[in-house]
Amino acid sequence: MNQEIKELIFNKIEAAPRIMLFRHVRNDGDCVGATKGLKRILQLTWPEKEIYLIDHETAKYLEFMGPEDEEVADEIYESALGIVLDTASEARISNKKYTLCRDLIKIDHHIPLENYGSTQWVEEERSSCCEMIVDFYSTFRDKLKIDSEAAGYLYTGMVTDSGRFKYSGVSGDTLRNAAVLLDVGVDTDTLFARLYLEAFEYLKFKAHIYNRMQVTPNGVAYIFVDKAMQEEFNLSLEQASAIIGNLDSIRGCISWIAFIESGDALGSIRVRLRSRFVHINSIAERYHGGGHACASGATVYSREEMEALLADTDALVKQYKETHEGWL
Ligand code: AMP
Numbered sequence: 001m002n003q004e005i006k007e008l009i010f011n012k013i014e015a016a017p018r019i020m021l022f023r024h025v026r027n028d029g030d031c032v033g034a035t036k037g038l039k040r041i042l043q044l045t046w047p048e049k050e051i052y053l054i055d056h057e058t059a060k061y062l063e064f065m066g067p068e069d070e071e072v073a074d075e076i077y078e079s080a081l082g083i084v085l086d087t088a089s090e091a092r093i094s095n096k097k098y099t100l101c102r103d104l105i106k107i108d109h110h111i112p113l114e115n116y117g118s119t120q121w122v123e124e125e126r127s128s129c130c131e132m133i134v135d136f137y138s139t140f141r142d143k144l145k146i147d148s149e150a151a152g153y154l155y156t157g158m159v160t161d162s163g164r165f166k167y168s169g170v171s172g173d174t175l176r177n178a179a180v181l182l183d184v185g186v187d188t189d190t191l192f193a194r195l196y197l198e199a200f201e202y203l204k205f206k207a208h209i210y211n212r213m214q215v216t217p218n219g220v221a222y223i224f225v226d227k228a229m230q231e232e233f234n235l236s237l238e239q240a241s242a243i244i245g246n247l248d249s250i251r252g253c254i255s256w257i258a259f260i261e262s263g264d265a266l267g268s269i270r271v272r273l274r275s276r277f278v279h280i281n282s283i284a285e286r287y288h289g290g291g292h293a294c295a296s297g298a299t300v301y302s303r304e305e306m307e308a309l310l311a312d313t314d315a316l317v318k319q320y321k322e323t324h325e326g327w328l
Contacts (some may be wrong), residue, residue: 005121006139009083009105012119016081018050020101024087025094026297027055029195031086032062032189033157034107034129038085038210040135040150045175055095059238064194065153077101082117085205086129088290089113107132111281113290124292127169130157134177148185154188158233160195165244168276168294205233216310218318221253224269224306226261237270244272253326254278255317259306271305273313277327278320283313 013019013049021039023031035053042051050118053068074097082101087093088110098104104117109126126132134154158178162170165178182188198206225240236259247256255275262268271281271287279293287309289298300306321327 018080020080022084024092029160030157034085039163098160127294128161151184152182203253216314221256224259
């Protein structure tokens, strides 16, 4: 798939002495894994090239993947080929200095909200951007080098963005690409322990969430994690946001939403929308957000807007249930 565009990207990379990699704000396993994995592949293949990955935020649960490069002078950016991974829109690129780069490539698996850069390789049916990087590696495997460090980064992104290979975006290609990484060598025991072990106190928070969650008339499960709750359980915004994954297994609830009060001056509330069968990205797009068909993010700025988003999702689910069979 997309052979020509991959060749164009390969040629641009091969010709560039200096390359900078970028990813999205509120980073996750996929954008961190894709940037670090691609960086490692490029460094192994072309040790003489300068490859930079500069990003000033790292999610706490991903700190085990290691720090990024120190900031550099603007002139370095200006002479670099920029590659933005896993980021649908320019507004979500975390290091804003990407605009300085002499040329920009976009590699992404989100529903495209806008085009940016001179070269775009977007495959929205891919379960992760890391899967695209593995595919890129496989396409040019006689020229590119990989090792278990790169494989570990990429496997982390594949695992986290596919819900441990559970989401509907997982295809035969996903597993074939994962197999490429396992053949190189990934310490899955350590990786899964790092990603999924939970603190005793966090389980107490989960119990609290299960007591407090609610369901709309047509089956949208939701929870509002306000600042008071975050303080009571001593949670970072990130830990509070992770609760979305715990609302995913309620029979009849084909969509579920977590609202996380951010505590900023704007009164913003982070919205994490998830679903099975029904597509909810149109709702996210209506509320300052976007994402995938069944996993999107948005932001609301008041309780009223939160209620409106819930009502919209409830109406969407109602319509879906009335017109489809076989949902659970
Ligand atoms: P989240 O719940 O924040 O993990 O978001 C779910 C998915 O939607 C991720 O793939 C995000 O990259 C994407 N997403 C979240 N917020 C936005 C946004 N404002 N615009 C576009 N995509 C988004």
